[in-house]
Amino acid sequence: MAVDLAALLAPEHTAVLTMELQRGIVGDHGAIPELAAEVAARDVITNTARLVRAARATGVRVVHCTAEFRADRAGSAVNAPLLAVLAKRPSHVVAGSPAAAVVPELGPDDTDIVSSRLHGVSPFTGTELDALLRNLGVSTVVATGVSVNLGVLGLAIEAVNLGYRVVVATDAVCGVPRDYAQAVMDNTIALVAARATVDEITHAWPGVT
Numbered sequence: 001m002a003v004d005l006a007a008l009l010a011p012e013h014t015a016v017l018t019m020e021l022q023r024g025i026v027g028d029h030g031a032i033p034e035l036a037a038e039v040a041a042r043d044v045i046t047n048t049a050r051l052v053r054a055a056r057a058t059g060v061r062v063v064h065c066t067a068e069f070r071a072d073r074a075g076s077a078v079n080a081p082l083l084a085v086l087a088k089r090p091s092h093v094v095a096g097s098p099a100a101a102v103v104p105e106l107g108p109d110d111t112d113i114v115s116s117r118l119h120g121v122s123p124f125t126g127t128e129l130d131a132l133l134r135n136l137g138v139s140t141v142v143a144t145g146v147s148v149n150l151g152v153l154g155l156a157i158e159a160v161n162l163g164y165r166v167v168v169a170t171d172a173v174c175g176v177p178r179d180y181a182q183a184v185m186d187n188t189i190a191l192v193a194a195r196a197t198v199d200e201i202t203h204a205w206p207g208v209t
């Protein structure tokens with residue numbers, strides 16, 4: 001089905017969401033080397049940086065969806081295998097630490113919003129993200145970040161369940177292994193979201209070439 005990206009991505013109702021593009025996840029403090037390597041190989045951070053710069057220039061809000069923990073882990077359940085792995089590193093991605101920060105290529109800019117969570121594996125449930133977006137008049141979200149295996153997929157499904165339209169920036173997301181991530185994009189993401197490259201998204205915004 002053909003999608004009118006210019007209408008879908010009109011700046012007045014669009015926000016770009018970055019998912020867990022943090023130093024302690026995909027950057028220089030990365031906890032999952034395979035994922036960090038795939039992010040580098042796919043130029044995910046570089047492509048996302050281009051996208052957020054264009055978004056800011058066009059008046060599209062940028063929201064960084066991050067995961068972090070309190071130093072005492074209060075409020076963070078170890079109720080999934082991935083979370084159990086992270087729990088073995090009690091000092092990792094602690095709120096306020098370098099590892100919890102967004103990778104420097106993405107800012108954050110003064111106009112950006114950071115939506116952090118202490119629990120779970122996706123950005124909407126139990127956080128202020130939905131209310132923030134609605135108060136900004138957002139009805140379309142552009143998803144970037146990691147990983148297609150879990151976080152980006154969860155973001156897309158939660159957003160659709162809440163009534164948003166979703167566009168996944170195909171060259172600003174990744175997962176591991178690569179062939180599995182592509183299968184998720186083709187067979188699951190395609191059912192809930194439009195897919196477009198960073199260039200296709202930015203070219204849909206007025207004044208961006």
